[in-house]
Amino acid sequence: PESAAEFVPEDADLAALRTAAAGCRGCELYRDATQTVFGDGAAAARVMLVGEQPGDKEDRAGEPFVGPAGRLLDRALADAGLDRERCYLTNAVKHFRFTRAPGKPRLHKKPSVGQINACRPWLTAEYAAVRPAVVVALGATAVRAVLGTRYKVTADRGRLLPCPQAGADAQAVISTHPSAILRAPDDARDEALAALVSDLRAVNTAIN
Numbered sequence: 001p002e003s004a005a006e007f008v009p010e011d012a013d014l015a016a017l018r019t020a021a022a023g024c025r026g027c028e029l030y031r032d033a034t035q036t037v038f039g040d041g042a043a044a045a046r047v048m049l050v051g052e053q054p055g056d057k058e059d060r061a062g063e064p065f066v067g068p069a070g071r072l073l074d075r076a077l078a079d080a081g082l083d084r085e086r087c088y089l090t091n092a093v094k095h096f097r098f099t100r101a102p103g104k105p106r107l108h109k110k111p112s113v114g115q116i117n118a119c120r121p122w123l124t125a126e127y128a129a130v131r132p133a134v135v136v137a138l139g140a141t142a143v144r145a146v147l148g149t150r151y152k153v154t155a156d157r158g159r160l161l162p163c164p165q166a167g168a169d170a171q172a173v174i175s176t177h178p179s180a181i182l183r184a185p186d187d188a189r190d191e192a193l194a195a196l197v198s199d200l201r202a203v204n205t206a207i208n
């Protein structure tokens with residue numbers, strides 16, 4: 001199967017990982033995307049947030065969570081008393097997957113299970129370099145990448161779960177993806193945002 005494994009240097013720091021990830025061809029997604037969007041943030045972060053994949057803006061900028069979903073996430077983090085600058089932000093899949101009809105804007109397409117699995121070695125290397133206390137899995141793709149198939153967003157969100165793959169004492173918290181909140185109907189959006197903030201408060205409590 002496809003995998004990033006052969007592109008991941010051993011015992012590398014974040015800078016070396018980022019450089020190596022720029023040349024990853026572990027699955028077919030590198031072909032159509034602009035660039036690899038590697039994780040970004042504090043190397044000593046206690047909180048690692050994992051999204052799905054870069055969006056259109058992130059693909060162009062080369063940085064995670066700099067588009068509309070990122071702005072919403074920034075606001076939720078601040079409301080929960082967490083400082084984005086002190087977190088590490090990344091994605092389950094490091095290249096933008098999209099479809100494009102001729103003359104139309106690029107449309108986000110969910111990464112496949114094979115692509116999530118192919119890209120996971122980068123996430124594993126990020127755990128080793130950052131050694132977070134809490135990994136926040138935002139949405140179903142991140143839940144699969146971080147925790148496998150045992151948990152579901154609706155049933156398991158907001159509580160501390162064991163996450164040994166990220167470190168012996170590491171924990172994980174599941175929450176909604178900020179893009180899902182942006183897509184929610186007007187009358188449901190405030191409640192969805194409040195739930196994300198509440199889950200992030202649980203993260204804040206866990207690290208303090």
Ligand code: URA
Nearest residue numbers: 051052053064065069
């Ligand atoms: N959505 C994600 O999952 N990640 C980003 O970086 C931006 C939007």
Ligand code: SF4
Nearest residue numbers: 024026027094095119
């Ligand atoms: Fe490599 Fe991940 Fe990009 Fe696929 S999506 S080419 S595995 S960095």
